[in-house]
Amino acid sequence: MSEQTIALVTGANKGIGYEIAAGLGALGWRVGVGARNEERREAAVTKLRETGVDAFGVPLDVTDDASVDAAVALIEGRAGRLDVLVNNAGITGSAPQMPTTVDPATVRAAVETNVIGVIRVTNAMLPLLRRSASPRIVNMSSSVGSLTLQSAPGAEMGPISVAYSPSKSFLNAVTVQYVRELRDTNILINAACPGFCATDLNDFRGVRTPAQGAAIAIRLAALPDDGPTGRFFDDAGEVPW
Template identity: 45%
Template sequence: MAARRTGTPQGPPVAVVTGANRGIGYEVARQLADRDHRVVLGSRDLAKGRAAAGRLDPGGTRVVPVQLDVADAASVDAMAEWVTRELGRVDVLVNNAAILYDSWARARTADLGEVQRALDTNLFGAWRVTQALLPLLERSPHPRIVNVSSEAGSLQGMTGGTPAYAVSKAALNALTRLLAGELRGRGVLVNAVCPGWTATDMGGGGRPVPEGAAGVVWAATLPDNGPTGGFFRDGRAVPW
C-alpha cells in the first residue's frame, strides 16, 4: 500500500500534456479540461500553444499554454520550474509528444541520425519530462503517468518498417514497465496507451481523434486500485 501523502495541494488536479497544440494531445487536453482538470498545454511553438489553449478555453482559467520542447533539457527544466512556482502541483502527466512516423524507411538501410532524433523525442523526451515532474507527482494524492505509445512498438507484432518510430515506441513501453515497478509502492500509476490509428497529421487517417484520445484519458483518470505497468488501447490490454 502506498504511503499516505501529507501536505496535499489544494485546488483542481493539474494535468501536464506534452505535444498538445494539435492532434491526440490537443484532444486529451480538451477532455481533461472538461473533467475539471487544470491543463498545462505543452507546445514547442508557444504561439501555436497559445492559439490552441485559446480555442479550448477562451477564458484562460482551465488551460494554460507553456513552451515545451521535450528534446531540449533546458526547455523541460524551465517548464518544470514554472509549474512548480505557478501551480505547485502535478497530478497527471501525459507524455504525448512524438515525431517521425517513418513509413518510408527500413531497418536494414535506416538513417541512424533519424532514428536517434526519434529516440530523443519519443523516448528520452518522455523520460526527461517524467524526471522533471516526478517530485510534484509524488506529492499528488492520485498521481498518474500515461505514455502515449503505439502498437507499432509491440514486439509481438513487429515484422519490419517504420524503424525509428517502432523502436522508439518499444523503448517507451520498456520505460513504462520500469517506472511502474519503481513507483508502484508510491501510489503512482504508470501505463502506456495506444490510441489506435487516428485521423491526425501523423496518422493520416483512421478513426476520429476523440475516440483515440479517450483511451489516454481513461488511463489518466484511473481509480487508485487501477492497473499499472500495462499497455492498453480503449481500456483493453495490448500485447507487448
C-alpha cells in the same frame, strides 16, 4: 481529489494531444498545454478556454533540458504540484525507414523525442507528481510498438519502420522499468495506444479521429486509486507488450 486536478499534456497544441487536453479539461481539471511552437500553443490555449477549459500554456521542448526545467518552474509557480502527466509528444521520423537503408540520424531523432524526451520530462516532473494525492503518468505508445503483435505470424502492423515502431517498443520497455522502480509509491503508470488516427504525423491517413484516440489516455489519466499500473491499453482492452 478535493482540489482541482492539475494535468500536463506534452505535444498538446494539435491532434491527439489537443483532444486529450480538451477531454481532461472537460472533467473540470486545470490543464497545461505543453508545446514548442508558441503561436500554435497559444492558439490551442485560447481555443480551449473558449470551450470552458481551464488551460494554460507551457513552453516545452522535450528534447531540451533547459526547456523542461523551465516548464517545471512554471507549473510549480502556478499550481505547486502536478497530478497527471501525459507524455504525448512524439514524432514518426522521416521516411523511408527500411532497416537496411535508413539514415541512422532518423532512428536517433525518433528515440530522442519518443523515448529520451519521455524520460527527461518524467524525471523532471516527478518531484511535483510526488506532491499529489493520486498521481498518474500516461505514456502514449502504439500497438506497432508491441513486439508480441509485430512478431505474430501473418501480422500486418503497417509499413516497415525501423525508427518509429522500435521507438515505441523502447518506450514500452521504459514504462515497465518506471513501474518496477516506483511500485512502492502511489503513482500509477500505464501506456496507451490511441489507434490509427488521422493526424499530421501520418498525413491524415488514419481511420480514427484524434478525439477517439484521446479517449484511452483520458481514461487512464482519471483512474481510481485502486486502478491498474504497469499495463498497456487501447479502447478494446489490454494490449500485449
